[in-house]
Amino acid sequence: MTLSEQLTELARQAKTAARALGLLSTAEKNACLQAMADALETHEKELLQANAEDLENAIAQGLRPAMQDRLRLDSSRIRAMARGLREVAALPDPVGRILDERVRPNGLRLQKVSVPIGVIVIIYEARPNVTADAAGLCFKSGNATILRGGREAQRSNECIARLLVAAGQATLGERFPVHAIQVVPTTDREAIPILLSLTSYVDLCIPRGGEGLIRAVAECSKVPVIKHYKGVCHVYVDAEADPDMAEKIVLNAKCQRPAVCNAMETLLVDRRIADTFLPRIGRALAQRKVQLRADPDALQILQPLGREMPLELRPASEQDWYTEYNDLILNVRVVNGVQAAIEHINHYGSSHSDAIVTANETTARQFLAGVDSAAVYWNASTRFTDGGEFGMGAEIGISTDKVGARGPMGLEELTSYKWIGIGQGQVRS
Amino acid sequence: MTLSEQLTELARQAKTAARALGLLSTAEKNACLQAMADALETHEKELLQANAEDLENAIAQGLRPAMQDRLRLDSSRIRAMARGLREVAALPDPVGRILDERVRPNGLRLQKVSVPIGVIVIIYEARPNVTADAAGLCFKSGNATILRGGREAQRSNECIARLLVAAGQATLGERFPVHAIQVVPTTDREAIPILLSLTSYVDLCIPRGGEGLIRAVAECSKVPVIKHYKGVCHVYVDAEADPDMAEKIVLNAKCQRPAVCNAMETLLVDRRIADTFLPRIGRALAQRKVQLRADPDALQILQPLGREMPLELRPASEQDWYTEYNDLILNVRVVNGVQAAIEHINHYGSSHSDAIVTANETTARQFLAGVDSAAVYWNASTRFTDGGEFGMGAEIGISTDKVGARGPMGLEELTSYKWIGIGQGQVRS
Numbered sequence: 001m002t003l004s005e006q007l008t009e010l011a012r013q014a015k016t017a018a019r020a021l022g023l024l025s026t027a028e029k030n031a032c033l034q035a036m037a038d039a040l041e042t043h044e045k046e047l048l049q050a051n052a053e054d055l056e057n058a059i060a061q062g063l064r065p066a067m068q069d070r071l072r073l074d075s076s077r078i079r080a081m082a083r084g085l086r087e088v089a090a091l092p093d094p095v096g097r098i099l100d101e102r103v104r105p106n107g108l109r110l111q112k113v114s115v116p117i118g119v120i121v122i123i124y125e126a127r128p129n130v131t132a133d134a135a136g137l138c139f140k141s142g143n144a145t146i147l148r149g150g151r152e153a154q155r156s157n158e159c160i161a162r163l164l165v166a167a168g169q170a171t172l173g174e175r176f177p178v179h180a181i182q183v184v185p186t187t188d189r190e191a192i193p194i195l196l197s198l199t200s201y202v203d204l205c206i207p208r209g210g211e212g213l214i215r216a217v218a219e220c221s222k223v224p225v226i227k228h229y230k231g232v233c234h235v236y237v238d239a240e241a242d243p244d245m246a247e248k249i250v251l252n253a254k255c256q257r258p259a260v261c262n263a264m265e266t267l268l269v270d271r272r273i274a275d276t277f278l279p280r281i282g283r284a285l286a287q288r289k290v291q292l293r294a295d296p297d298a299l300q301i302l303q304p305l306g307r308e309m310p311l312e313l314r315p316a317s318e319q320d321w322y323t324e325y326n327d328l329i330l331n332v333r334v335v336n337g338v339q340a341a342i343e344h345i346n347h348y349g350s351s352h353s354d355a356i357v358t359a360n361e362t363t364a365r366q367f368l369a370g371v372d373s374a375a376v377y378w379n380a381s382t383r384f385t386d387g388g389e390f391g392m393g394a395e396i397g398i399s400t401d402k403v404g405a406r407g408p409m410g411l412e413e414l415t416s417y418k419w420i421g422i423g424q425g426q427v428r429s
Numbered sequence: 430m431t432l433s434e435q436l437t438e439l440a441r442q443a444k445t446a447a448r449a450l451g452l453l454s455t456a457e458k459n460a461c462l463q464a465m466a467d468a469l470e471t472h473e474k475e476l477l478q479a480n481a482e483d484l485e486n487a488i489a490q491g492l493r494p495a496m497q498d499r500l501r502l503d504s505s506r507i508r509a510m511a512r513g514l515r516e517v518a519a520l521p522d523p524v525g526r527i528l529d530e531r532v533r534p535n536g537l538r539l540q541k542v543s544v545p546i547g548v549i550v551i552i553y554e555a556r557p558n559v560t561a562d563a564a565g566l567c568f569k570s571g572n573a574t575i576l577r578g579g580r581e582a583q584r585s586n587e588c589i590a591r592l593l594v595a596a597g598q599a600t601l602g603e604r605f606p607v608h609a610i611q612v613v614p615t616t617d618r619e620a621i622p623i624l625l626s627l628t629s630y631v632d633l634c635i636p637r638g639g640e641g642l643i644r645a646v647a648e649c650s651k652v653p654v655i656k657h658y659k660g661v662c663h664v665y666v667d668a669e670a671d672p673d674m675a676e677k678i679v680l681n682a683k684c685q686r687p688a689v690c691n692a693m694e695t696l697l698v699d700r701r702i703a704d705t706f707l708p709r710i711g712r713a714l715a716q717r718k719v720q721l722r723a724d725p726d727a728l729q730i731l732q733p734l735g736r737e738m739p740l741e742l743r744p745a746s747e748q749d750w751y752t753e754y755n756d757l758i759l760n761v762r763v764v765n766g767v768q769a770a771i772e773h774i775n776h777y778g779s780s781h782s783d784a785i786v787t788a789n790e791t792t793a794r795q796f797l798a799g800v801d802s803a804a805v806y807w808n809a810s811t812r813f814t815d816g817g818e819f820g821m822g823a824e825i826g827i828s829t830d831k832v833g834a835r836g837p838m839g840l841e842e843l844t845s846y847k848w849i850g851i852g853q854g855q856v857r858s
Contacts, residue, residue, distance in 0.1 A: 022801075199647075372448065375850060390531075406847065418836070419836050425671070427810045428813055
C-alpha cells in the first residue's frame with residue numbers, strides 16, 4: 001500500500017467510527033472515558049517504557065532540553081492525563097443540545113440540534129499529554145480523531161492511543177468504534193498534506209503549536225482549519241483608570257505566567273496619565289525583571305528610572321509591536337486616548353485577548369466594541385482567556401479564527417449542528 | 430500597480446470599512462438598505478443600460494440562452510432586488526445578540542456576543558441579482574463584501590454596487606464606509622487566487638454556483654471557505670409510511686421545482702412495501718414525465734408499468750446515485766429497511782436534505798440521528814430547506830459544510846462572536 005492509500009483507509013475508517021460514535025449515549029461515552037483514565041494509570045509502566053524510548057532517541061538526535069521536558073512523562077504527568085479524562089467525563093455532553101426550536105406557520109417543527117463535527121485531525125508538537133487531552137475532548141464530543149503529534153513522541157502517542165482504545169473496547173465491547181482514536185502510524189512529513197486533502201473523510205483540522213507549524217498546515221489544507229495563532233495581547237490603561245487596579249492588572253497580565261498566549265505583550269498608556277502612571281508601573285515591572293521596549297514618548301518618561309534601579313529599557317522596533325515574546329519582555333507605548341489604543345490593537349494585535357482599565361463606562365464600551373479580538377476585557381486581566389476560567393472545562397486551544405469557533409474551544413466548540421424537521425406530511429407549495 | 434497590489438489595497442480598504450460598518454446602529458443600517466432599494470428602482474434606466482451592454486457582449490461571445498436569461502435584468506427583476514433589500518432591512522439585526530452569559534465565581538461577568546465576521550468574498554455566476562442580495566445580507570450583518578460575479582455580468586454588477594454605495598453615502602454621509610460594498614474591478618481569473626490568499630484582510634469566502642467552481646475555489650483558498658455543494662437529496666419511504674402522505678411528499682420533493690438543490694434525486698423504498706408502493710408512485714411519476722433510473726429490484730417491479738402507460742425507465746448506474754440531476758429524473762432503489770437507507774444516504778448523498786416517511790417514531794428517530802445531513806425531515810418534503818421556509822428571511826445559500834454554518838445561511842449565520850469580560854479588577858491567581 002502506498003502512503004496515500006494507507007492514509008485514505010485510515011481516514012475512511014475514522015469516518016465510519018465517527019458515525020458509530022455519534023450514536024453512543026452520554027453514559028456510554030463517560031464510562032469509556034473513566035476506563036481510559038484508569039487504563040493510563042494501570043499501564044503506567046508500559047507507557048513510561050515507550051516514553052523512555054522516545055526520549056532516548058530524541059536526546060541522541062540532539063533535542064533541546066526544554067523540548068525534552070515537554071516530551072517527558074512521569075507518574076505525576078500520567079496522573080494528570082488521567083485526571084483530565086475524568087474531568088471531561090464529568091462535563092455535560094455537548095451533543096444533542098437544542099440550540100433553536102421553532103414551529104412554522106404550516107405546522108412544521110424545526111429543531112437545531114448540536115451534533116459532532118465528524119472526523120478531526122489534530123496536529124501538535126511532541127507533547128504526549130496533548131494526545132490524551134485531545135482524544136478525550138473529541139471522544140466526549142462524538143468526534144473521531146486522527147492524532148498527529150511531533151515525531152519525537154511517536155511511541156508514547158501510539159501507546160496512549162492503544163491504551164485508550166483497549167479501555168473503550170473493554171467497556172463497550174463491539175459497540176466501541178475501534179477507529180475512533182487513531183495516531184497517524186508514520187512520522188513521514190508527507191502524511192500531513194495527504195491527510196488534509198481527504199475532504200470526503202476529514203471534516204476539520206486543528207493545528208496547535210508554533211506559528212510556523214500552523215501557517216504551514218493552513219497553507220496546505222483542503223479541509224477546514226481552525227487556527228490557534230499567537231497571542232499578541234494588550235492592556236490599555238486609560239486616563240480614568242484606578243491606578244492601583246491598573247497596576248495589579250498589568251503585573252498579572254505580564255508576569256503571572258509570561259510564556260502563555262493570553263499574557264500581555266504590549267502596554268498602552270493614555271497620554272493624559274503617562275507622566276504619572278508610567279514611572280510607577282515601570283518601577284514595578286523593573287522590580288520583576290521585565291525588559292521594556294518603548295516608543296519615543298514612553299522612553300523619555302521611563303529613562304530617569306534607570307538612575308534609581310537596574311532597568312532594561314530600549315527603543316521598540318516596528319517589528320516588536322507584532323511580536324509574541326512569551327517572556328519577561330514588554331512593549332510600552334503612549335497613545336492619544338482610547339481610539340488610538342483601538343487602532344494600535346487592531347493593527348498590531350493578533351485578535352486574541354485585550355483589556356482596558358478605566359472607570360468610564362462610555363470609554364470602556366467604545367473599546368469593547370472597537371477592538372476586534374476573540375476576548376475583550378474591561379477592568380480584568382487578559383489571562384482569563386482559558387476554557388477552565390470561562391467555565392467550559394478543558395479546552396483544545398484558543399481559536400484566533402472567526403469562523404467555526406473563536407476564543408477558547410471547549411466541548412461545545414467541537415460540535416456542529418443539524419436541522420431536524422418534524423412534520424405531518426407537509427409539502428412546499 | 431500590479432493586480433496583486435491593486436487587490437491587496439482593495440481588501441485592506443474592505444477591512445477598514447468592515448470595522449466602521451460594525452459600529453453602525455441597526456437604524457443606520459436599515460436606513461441605508463431602504464435607500465439602496467429606492468436607488469435601484471430610481472436608477473432603473475442606468476442599470477438596464479449597463480445590463481444591455483453586458484448582454485450584447487455575452488451574446489456576441491456565444492453565451493447560451495439559459496445563461497442569457499440569468500444575466501438579463503428587466504423592471505420586474507430590478508423591483509425584486511429592491512424588494513429583497515427592503516426585506517433584509519425589516520429582519521432583526523443579527524449583530525449584538527447575547528448568545529451566552531455567565532458570572533464566574535470570582536465575579537467576572539462573561540458575555541458571548543454576536544459580531545460581524547469582517548470581510549467576506551462572495552464568488553458567483555453571472556446573475557446580477559445575486560450582487561444586490563449578497564451585498565444586502567452582508568451589509569445588514571455588518572460585513573464588508575468583495576463581490577466577484579461571472580465576468581459576463583461585470584458592468585451590471587459594477588453599476589449595482591455603485592448605486593448601493595451612493596445611496597449609503599447619501600443616507601449617512603461620511604459615516605458610511607464607502608468600501609463596504611466592492612465589486613472586483615477586473616474579470617481577470619488570476620484575481621481569485623490572489624484575493625483568497627489575503628488572510629490578513631479577508632475573513633471568509635462563500636462561493637456559490639456549480640460544483641466545479643466551488644471545488645476550484647476551495648482548492649486555491651487560504652482563507653476559510655463555506656461551501657454550498659450540490660444537493661443529492663433522498664426520500665426514504667418506510668414500510669410503516671402512510672402511502673398517501675408518502676406519495677404527496679415524493680411528488681413534491683421531485684416535481685415541484687426540480688432544478689433546485691433541495692429537490693429529491695433518489696427515492697429509497699423499504700423492501701416490505703416495494704411491491705405495492707413502487708407501482709403506485711411509478712405511475713404518478715410517469716404521469717409527470719419523470720424519467721426513472723432503478724436498481725435491479727425496483728426495475729423488475731416497475732417494468733410492467735410500461736405496458737399501461739409511456740414510461741421512461743432504465744437501470745441506474747453506480748454514478749447515477751451520486752448525481753444531482755436538477756431535472757425530472759429520479760433514481761429509485763429498494764432497500765432493506767431504515768438502516769440500509771441511512772447507509773445509502775451517508776454514502777451517496779451530499780449531506781444536504783433527506784427525509785423519511787413513516788408512522789413509526791422509533792424508526793424515524795433512528796433516521797434523524799443516523800443521517801449525517803444539514804437538514805433531516807420526518808414526514809415532510811426535502812424542499813423546505815430554505816432560509817425563507819425556516820423563518821430566517823433571505824439566505825445567502827445552503828451550506829453543506831459542518832464548520833462555520835450548516836444548512837440555510839441567513840443573517841445570523843453571517844456573524845461570528847466575541848467574548849466580553851467585565852470585571853472589577855480581577856486578576857488570575
